[in-house]
Amino acid sequence: xxxxxxxxxxxxxxGGSLRLSCAASGFIFSNDWMMWVRQTPGKGLEWVATIRxxxxxxxxxxxxxxxxxxxxxxxxxxxxxxMNSLRVEDTAIYYCARGSGWLVYHWGQGTLVSVxx
Amino acid sequence: xxxxxxxxxxxxxSLGERATINCKSSLNxxxxxxxxxxxxxxxxxxxxxxxxxxxxxxxxESGVPDRFSGSGSGTDFTLTIxxxxxxxxxxxxxxxxxxxxxxFGGGTKVEIK
Numbered sequence: 001x002x003x004x005x006x007x008x009x010x011x012x013x014x015g016g017s018l019r020l021s022c023a024a025s026g027f028i029f030s031n032d033w034m035m036w037v038r039q040t041p042g043k044g045l046e047w048v049a050t051i052r053x054x055x056x057x058x059x060x061x062x063x064x065x066x067x068x069x070x071x072x073x074x075x076x077x078x079x080x081x082x083m084n085s086l087r088v089e090d091t092a093i094y095y096c097a098r099g100s101g102w103l104v105y106h107w108g109q110g111t112l113v114s115v116x117x
Numbered sequence: 118x119x120x121x122x123x124x125x126x127x128x129x130x131s132l133g134e135r136a137t138i139n140c141k142s143s144l145n146x147x148x149x150x151x152x153x154x155x156x157x158x159x160x161x162x163x164x165x166x167x168x169x170x171x172x173x174x175x176x177x178e179s180g181v182p183d184r185f186s187g188s189g190s191g192t193d194f195t196l197t198i199x200x201x202x203x204x205x206x207x208x209x210x211x212x213x214x215x216x217x218x219x220x221f222g223g224g225t226k227v228e229i230k
Binding site: 035050059062100104108109110 | 168169215217219220222
């Protein structure tokens, strides 16, 4: 059974940092693209970042490029999202997702990030 | 960016009746390399993450009931639930994975009439 379990969310002040983690199991992690997608009541679903299986290529939505960094540790079957210079508009549920190529194929349960003073 | 416009925003359907959700793309989602439409549909129930229902516009994901079907071509796509069940109450999203940035439709809320 495929499982994706996110952690690391919480309340942070504007300008602060958080690191999200995602523990994956039930599939060959290093074979698959992984991604982060966030969801807010106002903006709906928004793709954030994608990383290829070997970690060599990374892609970001414009609104987070330069502030967020996606990475992975294939030895630990783990995906990460380092979020710096956080803004109020980054408040969302962040989902870790397994990709089939670019297709968002399987989602974790999500972790809530709240950016507020 | 490719914009996906879903309609309607919400609909109420009687149990056993048909529900139809539309998704219009601002760009043709057909890839000439493999002749596939890079359009998927997700179902999201309250308090849960989205779940993949349909990919390549019309291919049902394993385990998805056959009352769910996807159709369409070019820029216009449809998700049909042929006989609505109580467990189908959810928000449904279309998603394009044809071009970065990946985008999603705004969602359609399906309720029981």
